[in-house]
Amino acid sequence: xxxxxxxxxxxxxxxxxxxxxxxxxxxxxxxxxxxxxxxxxxxxxxxxxxxxxxxxxxxxxxxxxxxxxxxxxxxxxxxxxxxxxxxxxxxxxxxxxxxxxxxxxxxxxxxxxxxxxxxxxxxxxxxxxxxxxxxxxxxxxxxxxxxxxxxxxxxxxxxxxxxxxxxxxxxxxxxxxxxxxxxxxx
Numbered sequence: 001x002x003x004x005x006x007x008x009x010x011x012x013x014x015x016x017x018x019x020x021x022x023x024x025x026x027x028x029x030x031x032x033x034x035x036x037x038x039x040x041x042x043x044x045x046x047x048x049x050x051x052x053x054x055x056x057x058x059x060x061x062x063x064x065x066x067x068x069x070x071x072x073x074x075x076x077x078x079x080x081x082x083x084x085x086x087x088x089x090x091x092x093x094x095x096x097x098x099x100x101x102x103x104x105x106x107x108x109x110x111x112x113x114x115x116x117x118x119x120x121x122x123x124x125x126x127x128x129x130x131x132x133x134x135x136x137x138x139x140x141x142x143x144x145x146x147x148x149x150x151x152x153x154x155x156x157x158x159x160x161x162x163x164x165x166x167x168x169x170x171x172x173x174x175x176x177x178x179x180x181x182x183x184x185x186x
Contacts, residue, residue: 012159013053017046031154032147033075034068037061050159054152061148069144073106076147085121093121096128103132104139111149 016024021042028038040060047053064072078097085093100108110127112120131139 012161013047013050016053016159027158028155029075031158032057032061032072032151034064034072036068037064037072050156053155053159057151057155058148061144061151064144069140069147070106072147073109073143076107076109078107089121089125093125096125096132100128100132104136104143106143109143109146109150111146111153113149113153 016027019027024042024045025035025038028041029035032038037057037060040063041053041056044056047056078101097108108124108128108131110124112123115123131142134142
């Protein structure tokens with residue numbers, strides 16, 4: 001569902017709205033790894049604008065059952081080390097991710113919208129340290145909120161096509177189904 005370089009946002013949304021259902025579902029699964037969520041969003045097309053698609057995505061995310069959220073979080077993977085970071089920082093990050101995954105059984109998900117690239121490593125490390133103190137139910141709710149933010153960024157990149165996704169880096173969470181999702185490998 002990539003777009004031509006001359007296509008505008010309305011053209012890109014139109015392409016998404018008119019794509020065959022299986023193609024739209026497959027594209028949406030790159031944004032959130034839950035099949036029921038993707039099917040629901042694809043079934044409710046056409047969306048008049050990106051804000052309507054975001055609203056539908058948020059609503060579908062809030063309606064995820066425990067099993068659906070587990071499926072979505074399982075599709076996420078911890079990012080690798082930030083290549084420009086010093087070796088000690090990369091080691092600390094790998095250890096923090098391992099501790100988090102051991103504690104909660106899924107990858108650490110955090111949206112970094114609004115943070116400058118040089119702030120992202122600190123935000124990830126700080127976020128993991130803080131969230132390791134959460135009880136599992138509280139952390140599941142926090143993870144669901146962060147995933148919702150990440151998904152919005154991925155949808156924006158999906159609809160905008162290659163121009164947008166190469167210009168913006170939004171999240172620290174790699175969706176294994178979508179290696180091209182807007183993410184920061186840290």
